[in-house]
Amino acid sequence: MASIRPFAGLRYVAEACSLSNLTAPPYDVLSPAERDAYANRSPHNVVHLTLPEQKDDDRSKFIRYARSAALLTAWRQDGTLAKEVEPAIYRYTQHFSLPGIPNAISRTAIIALIKVEPYEAGVVLPHEQTFPKHKEDRMRILEATRSHLECIFGLFEDPDGSVLEAIKKAPAAAAFHACSDDGVSHDLEPITDPETNAKLSNLLADKKVWIADGHHRYETALAFRENLGTKEGPVPEDFMMMALCSISDPGLALLPTHRILRSIGLSRDEILERLSKAFDIEQEANIKLMSRIEHLHSAGTRAFGVAFGGGQGYVLTDKKTGSVLANYMSEESESLKELDVTVLHRVILEKLLNVVGLEQIAYTRDADEAIRAVDNGAVASFLMNPPSVSDMQRIALGGEKMPQKSTYYYPKILSGLVIWSLNDF
Numbered sequence: 571m572a573s574i575r576p577f578a579g580l581r582y583v584a585e586a587c588s589l590s591n592l593t594a595p596p597y598d599v600l601s602p603a604e605r606d607a608y609a610n611r612s613p614h615n616v617v618h619l620t621l622p623e624q625k626d627d628d629r630s631k632f633i634r635y636a637r638s639a640a641l642l643t644a645w646r647q648d649g650t651l652a653k654e655v656e657p658a659i660y661r662y663t664q665h666f667s668l669p670g671i672p673n674a675i676s677r678t679a680i681i682a683l684i685k686v687e688p689y690e691a692g693v694v695l696p697h698e699q700t701f702p703k704h705k706e707d708r709m710r711i712l713e714a715t716r717s718h719l720e721c722i723f724g725l726f727e728d729p730d731g732s733v734l735e736a737i738k739k740a741p742a743a744a745a746f747h748a749c750s751d752d753g754v755s756h757d758l759e760p761i762t763d764p765e766t767n768a769k770l771s772n773l774l775a776d777k778k779v780w781i782a783d784g785h786h787r788y789e790t791a792l793a794f795r796e797n798l799g800t801k802e803g804p805v806p807e808d809f810m811m812m813a814l815c816s817i818s819d820p821g822l823a824l825l826p827t828h829r830i831l832r833s834i835g836l837s838r839d840e841i842l843e844r845l846s847k848a849f850d851i852e853q854e855a856n857i858k859l860m861s862r863i864e865h866l867h868s869a870g871t872r873a874f875g876v877a878f879g880g881g882q883g884y885v886l887t888d889k890k891t892g893s894v895l896a897n898y899m900s901e902e903s904e905s906l907k908e909l910d911v912t913v914l915h916r917v918i919l920e921k922l923l924n925v926v927g928l929e930q931i932a933y934t935r936d937a938d939e940a941i942r943a944v945d946n947g948a949v950a951s952f953l954m955n956p957p958s959v960s961d962m963q964r965i966a967l968g969g970e971k972m973p974q975k976s977t978y979y980y981p982k983i984l985s986g987l988v989i990w991s992l993n994d995f
Contacts, residue, residue: 788810
């Protein structure tokens with residue numbers, strides 16, 4: 571059973587600055603330049619905590635984590651951050667738009683504490699593989715600050731939409747508003763009525779939760795708890811902060827994550843010759859690749875776009891004669907074989923192009939950025955269609971994991987709207 575509870579969060583006070591200048595995207599989607607740009611907006615921007623500065627004269631790489639902890643303490647002492655007067659579950663609504671969709675879209679979640687459970691318990695389920703070095707970094711932050719500075723994103727089944735409706739109707743305090751650089755509007759409303767929060771917790775108690783975004787942070791919190799050993803009764807290390815969204819929410823948007831191949835010892839002709847062993851190949855201008863593969867996908871055909879420098883790209887589709895892909899995917903389950911992202915990694919990158927490891931690959935959800943990359947020196951960019959939410963559920967329930975960066979739920983959960991300190995448990 572999922573154990574959900576309200577908490578007394580830390581929030582920026584109104585006098586600190588405009589909330590839009592204090593918040594930022596999650597740590598793992600920010601480049602160093604983007605991190606510095608957010609840091610320059612305000613000395614209290616949340617990136618000073620989530621991505622603390624490494625200074626040239628630091629005697630150790632670990633000093634920056636202590637810097638994050640010191641800042642968090644200072645901001646509490648000087649009133650930049652204030653603890654919620656009463657424990658709350660926070661209703662979190664994001665308003666946004668997507669290309670090709672004329673009407674504005676809204677997605678509603680609640681931010682609450684959830685008890686961290688080993689994956690084997692079948693309560694919280696993963697769907698992606700993780701990077702060990704990222705987990706080490708997040709562990710250092712958690713150990714130093716004893717706080718969950720950012721919120722991960724989870725999904726729960728809600729076939730009739732009744733839980734979503736209850737969340738939307740819950741009485742709440744006035745909203746705190748921020749607008750992120752991508753044009754998304756974010757509203758956070760504390761729900762402090764104990765009876766309402768008990769009802770919401772009970773509605774979620776029998777639900778499985780799928781991690782949509784934040785596998786590294788969840789596994790870090792789990793390891794943090796396991797390091798503590800056996801304890802009597804609930805302890806703060808049992809919990810972490812999570813935004814929980816109904817799978818029935820019509821605003822749940824899943825976008826593709828494209829791959830940029832930065833270097834490889836093959837020419838364009840050699841790449842195409844290798845790809846032709848498993849795919850039919852058709853020329854197409856780079857600027858038309860995404861619309862072409864989307865159209866093919868809607869017609870039930872698996873398709874990838876390959877962009878090269880100079881504006882010329884290609885569309886890859888499964889060969890019409892023979893089951894060629896089966897020759898390259900003997901170890902994967904049938905569920906994994908159905909995923910475009912598995913074919914891209916296992917067949918295209920690993921088997922055909924001999925790309926071993928992830929050092930040569932960069933990721934972007936922006937097809938235009940992927941195309942620009944090949945005009946700026948990248949060898950090739952691979953454009954793909956996204957998996958579906960049902961794909962994610964099926965893989966997770968089967969105890970399997972997709973390759974890293976398989977899903978991109980949009981919009982991201984904004985960091986800095988609320989923080990939870992384990993010391994306030």
